[in-house]
Amino acid sequence: MKARVHVMLKNGVLDPQGEAVRHALGAMGFDQVEGVRQGKVIDLELADGATEADVTKMCEKLLANTVIERFEIELL
């Protein structure tokens, strides 16, 4: 089983890297970009029997810092 975890900064938390990317895209002439948020994708290869609940625990304990980040789990 594989799981893909998406980790993004919560809304309202400043994302300086996303802002820098937005600025660069604007400077390149991509005027249609109004906002950029940058996050992480983490792919997990899991042994048989692993559950989404296990992945949720991994996210809460290590993969995301829930003070500033939210996460979504996608089972592949």
Add this chain to the structure above:
Amino acid sequence: MRAAVIVFPGSNCDRDLAVAFEQAGFSVDMVWHKDAALPEGIDIVGVPGGFSYGDYLRCGAIAAQSPICKALASHTERGGYAVGICNGFQVLTETGILPGALLRNAGLKYICKTIGLKVETSDSAFTEGYNAGDVIDIPIAHHDGNYFADDATISELKDQDRIAFTYAENPNGSRDDIAGILSHNRRVLGMMPHPERAADSGHGGTDGTALFRALAGVLAPA
């Protein structure tokens, strides 16, 4: 008086911190991240600056899961003293010992310079050698020092006089210019600036010395 300084793979301010403790009169044990217990009779634990575990995933995130950090959490839960500086502050927030988180600097640049640091409270073992309102010269050297916490946490820190230091001029986007905070019991300090790099005349400044001296004064056997 005994201090322990934790060493993670990637720590680079551990020896500077040990020297600052020693100059204030502490004997210092260096403690490896894989150790599951702190030495007996430790009065304060120092979590040093650096790039623990290469800052992989998030600064301090992997260090926070190390065996020694479980011992550190037990130590602080028992009312033990601890100070985390720079990466050490990031580790303390990642363990949940201190609230909030340190984000990437708002200007995206690594900043390495001496800044004006305002002492917000003298009511702690760390800051009683200063007067509230003093502005001291202390170096910063970080890429992720932008302190963030939600509104409720910021209000609580203010109401409980737990903001230890603020920046005279905000270099990194930290909320409310916050540079260092105290735990509920005021025995754990986390700060991004480096007082151990301003603790010897050879450093070009000694404004950090009072922090270690004050600690020694409080922790000296009665």
